[in-house]
Amino acid sequence: MQENEKKAQGATFADIGVPSRALQVLNKRKITEPTPIQHQAIPAIMSGNDCIGIAQTGTGKTLAFALPMVEDLAEGGTAIVLAPTRELAQQIQETFLWFDKSHKVTSTVVVGGASMHRQIQELRKKPKVVVATPGRMIDLLNQGVVRFSKLKYLVLDEADRMFDMGFAPQLRKIFSFIPGPDERQTLLFSATMPDQIVQLVREHMRTPVRIEVAPQGTAAENVEQEIIILDRAHRKTALIELIKQTKGTVIVFTRTKYQAKEVTKFLNTSKFRSEELHGNRTQGQRKRAMDMVQSGKSRILVATDIAARGIDISAVELVINFELPDQAEDYVHRIGRTGRAQLSGRAVSLVLSDQGNELRDIQKLVNMQIPVASLPGVPAAQLSGGSSRSSNKFGGRRGGGGGRRSGGGSSRGRSGGGRSSSGGSRGPRRRS
Numbered sequence: 001m002q003e004n005e006k007k008a009q010g011a012t013f014a015d016i017g018v019p020s021r022a023l024q025v026l027n028k029r030k031i032t033e034p035t036p037i038q039h040q041a042i043p044a045i046m047s048g049n050d051c052i053g054i055a056q057t058g059t060g061k062t063l064a065f066a067l068p069m070v071e072d073l074a075e076g077g078t079a080i081v082l083a084p085t086r087e088l089a090q091q092i093q094e095t096f097l098w099f100d101k102s103h104k105v106t107s108t109v110v111v112g113g114a115s116m117h118r119q120i121q122e123l124r125k126k127p128k129v130v131v132a133t134p135g136r137m138i139d140l141l142n143q144g145v146v147r148f149s150k151l152k153y154l155v156l157d158e159a160d161r162m163f164d165m166g167f168a169p170q171l172r173k174i175f176s177f178i179p180g181p182d183e184r185q186t187l188l189f190s191a192t193m194p195d196q197i198v199q200l201v202r203e204h205m206r207t208p209v210r211i212e213v214a215p216q217g218t219a220a221e222n223v224e225q226e227i228i229i230l231d232r233a234h235r236k237t238a239l240i241e242l243i244k245q246t247k248g249t250v251i252v253f254t255r256t257k258y259q260a261k262e263v264t265k266f267l268n269t270s271k272f273r274s275e276e277l278h279g280n281r282t283q284g285q286r287k288r289a290m291d292m293v294q295s296g297k298s299r300i301l302v303a304t305d306i307a308a309r310g311i312d313i314s315a316v317e318l319v320i321n322f323e324l325p326d327q328a329e330d331y332v333h334r335i336g337r338t339g340r341a342q343l344s345g346r347a348v349s350l351v352l353s354d355q356g357n358e359l360r361d362i363q364k365l366v367n368m369q370i371p372v373a374s375l376p377g378v379p380a381a382q383l384s385g386g387s388s389r390s391s392n393k394f395g396g397r398r399g400g401g402g403g404r405r406s407g408g409g410s411s412r413g414r415s416g417g418g419r420s421s422s423g424g425s426r427g428p429r430r431r432s
Helices: 003-008 018-030 037-044 063-071 086-098 116-123 134-142 159-164 168-177 196-205 232-244 257-269 285-294 327-336 355-364
Strands: 051-054 077-081 106-112 129-132 149-155 185-190 209-212 223-230 251-253 274-277 300-304 317-319 345-352 372-374 391-393
Touching: 003 185, 018 063, 018 159, 018 232, 037 051, 037 063, 037 209, 051 251, 063 077, 063 086, 063 129, 063 149, 063 185, 063 355, 086 106, 086 129, 086 285, 106 116, 106 134, 116 134, 129 134, 129 372, 134 168, 149 159, 149 300, 159 168, 159 196, 159 327, 168 196, 168 345, 223 232, 232 257, 232 317, 232 345, 251 257, 257 274, 285 300, 317 355, 327 345, 327 355, 345 355
Parallel strands: 051 185, 051 209, 077 129, 077 149, 106 129, 149 185, 223 345, 223 372, 251 300, 251 317, 274 300, 317 345, 372 391
Antiparallel strands: none
């Protein structure tokens, strides 16, 4: 265990300098111990540093930047928080709303797919925090609706996803509208640190403090990962069998909007109530889908990678990769939807026999060989490339889960995710 991780264990928010007013808000929500990213980021941000946080979903990173910001913004100034998707933007604002009454720090969300007229009305109330997607922010800046002459904070959340989605030109244009890096505090959070982000950091941040609570490419350590190697014709059979074996909430990932729609239709026809979440759904349809799953009226959500970024569904029991993602990094984001808040979770990927290379890239990224499982009624297939482990009967939890490899050998079942340059891996009892 590293020294910073030792320090984080058992620490309280008071120990890291969180003022009493914010402590009262946290105590009402029964949030008593900071997660590793919060333990390190909150003091760094409160000290006025630019900050880079390398952290997966479910690690409490939203509170890590929101809490120190509201303490400062209560005294004046404004902030922009940029997020890649509407869902993530709304989730971020929910955390800021915790402090709305106590700190008098108002916030609003401006995203595409919603009424711009209504958003302009909200902006005229001069909220201190604007949470936005890059496209809608550009629209508003071009129209002169918003000005940020007193900008104190710029936050880029899930920055790697924004670049993956092609938002680099919009981000650079936003930078041209706002005060420079010497006049603001810039906070960047990302699951990975690709070259594009490194370049952005050089240009638009001031000697940032880097905090990494888990090595790049690792997933939550309490997620049990498995793969099933099969032919395309047996994917739907495998999907049904996996869902039958699970009583809790399930998220099924597809590569495309078309496939998400087809899988949802198939599941509903098979008497498994399912909701779909992808780019062709309106804001109202997305909200209804999320409400159905959150309320338990439907326990299956079929989603594409882009649409799923930012969704926060508690206690997801199983993630099924019906299709492997286009980019290996998305595998980490997908399986991060389960195993949150120290609950255990499972992620099962359906791997076609000709996807050995894609599987190899994923296993290289997560630094482990993912165990192979079998399913009743689903014929096993052989990979034409890449690598895999010998088959195991699907169903039981594997003993000796272990953590990240520290040399040769491979991990079994649960993914790595313990070592970092500056922090621990396992969070406390409650994450935000």
